[in-house]
Amino acid sequence: MEWIGAITAGIMAALGVWMMLDRHLMRVVLGIAVLGNAINLGVLTAGRFAGSEAAFTFAGQQVLDSANPLPQALVLTAIVIGFALFVFALSVLKRTHELHGDKDTDRVSQVTERPAPDQDEEEPYPPAEDRKP
């Protein structure tokens, strides 16, 4: 059981890294999501998830063949956090795309390297009504 998890995690991690190396920003962000899930799977596998009983017991009772519940709890936390970060990354990506018109990673670096704008030319904070959904 564990070797399936390990190999899947490995393949997914490879896919994720490959996608992150792409020039297209969308793939980079998706690559992070894939890599994140590969790592979640890896954490679960490393923590020995194999077992046929639920990891739940009453007083005086002993469960012999249960999966380790701790990695499950860890991964659950990591999934939730990862999801939030992914959504944030997507929203930044969406806005970047709207502003740049394309999603090229080189373009992003170029824009970051632009000389600092003068103080009075700072891009203004969008008015509140623009940010309402």
Add this chain to the structure above:
Amino acid sequence: MNVLVILPILIPLTTLLLALLVRRHHAWVTVISMTGSAILLLAGIYLVALAAEGTVLSAQMGGWAAPYGISLVIDRLSAVMVAISGVIGFATLVYCFRQPMPADFLRDTHLFIQGLLVGICGAFVTADIFNLYVWFEVLLIGSFALIALGGGERRLSGAMTYLVLNMLATLLFLLAAGLVYGATGTLNMGELALLFRADEASAGAWLGVILMLVSFSIKAALFPLFGWLPASYHVAWTPVSALFAGLLTKVGVYALIRLVTLLWPEPGVVHSVLLWVACATMIIGVLGAAAQTEVRRILSFHIVSQVGYMVLGLALATPLALAGAVFYLIHHIVVKANLFFVGGIAARLSGSERLAAMGGLYARTPLLAILFAIPALSLAGIPPLSGFWAKFVLVKASLDAGIWVAAFFALFTGIFTLLSMSKIWNETFLKAHPDPERIGATGNGPRSAWFTVAGLAAITVMIGLGAGPVMDYAIAASTQLIEAPAYLQLLNRGGE
């Protein structure tokens, strides 16, 4: 359970929740947030006072005994880090006060800074690896929001770079935590320390821990993993980048110091790798700064170079060197944040932060020149300011250890730092402004920003003049780091 231990997390969290409740009233958000960080500052000072007497606070969350439950520990290093976070958090909020920005922008900044402080303080007090990961994520999401706040093409592009590389670092940390748990069956730092100190760690555990060091190195912006920092810090709003410059990489440095001193109290292979990494970081950072022509970009590269000094202290692993690293950490956070603040005021007065478009500020406001000179000279290590003592101790420690190369690199970097600071000085203060009408066209800015800068400069001078007590504290902290009484005792004592 000792309530004091969770104070550093509880205070910013409560402040954040209260501020969220009244988020429609901007003035109230400001009041609550500033009060909250003032309380955090006071709590930090109280914790330092307790720690200075040798008290080590610890608690088990939910009453679950170590190593099963999450442990929180506040020793000397944690206490001083919490206090300094309080200082910088409060300073940033004072700087933000009455800045000419839209009210909702300021409100959002306040909220996210509190969120960021929750994560930072959490990372400083936890003694559990997975919990550290969670705090990293908390501070990460706060910093993502802060760096992107305000929008615009340039800022979002910088935010994108920051976001991708920091998410990658955190994912590596998660994998490392999983692997370490898989190999050792524990997430408690104390139990890991026992395992490694007894030399009973398996290859899998080593793999996980090394991966963890790599992840912390990305966070701390060590060579060769520092690329994200100079590519993103200069795009954020000035107070935000000052807060980042002061605190964020230092969370990574703190985690490195904590892990390395816990697992390998004696110098070993990890230390020799770190030594070369530290030397490379110092040099590359300072050379990178020499090529820059904007205030914040120069300063960003100097963050990298300065982190090298702290890691140098860690890598030498003698008690004196570790004390130097702790002293450097304290000194650097204050000075670096202050330089960003001064840079912000100077940019406002000149109308730009490009050195070519700045100038004439010495004639305009000699006070600002003095306020810049104090942290700048301190950064370069001119006596009697705080940076001199920090560098002096590190150089002495490397000479004591017989590692001349490290001492040479440290001094060499110091000269280049001075060079780069004099570049900013010449271009910003002495040179005539290319367009004199622009100087001070928008006024001096809010007075509170000047108070922030003056206050932080006063702290730098105080650390410099009172270097004795601070160094005593740092030495005691470094002994405590190696002996790690709290971390190891938690295991024997069980829950409280």
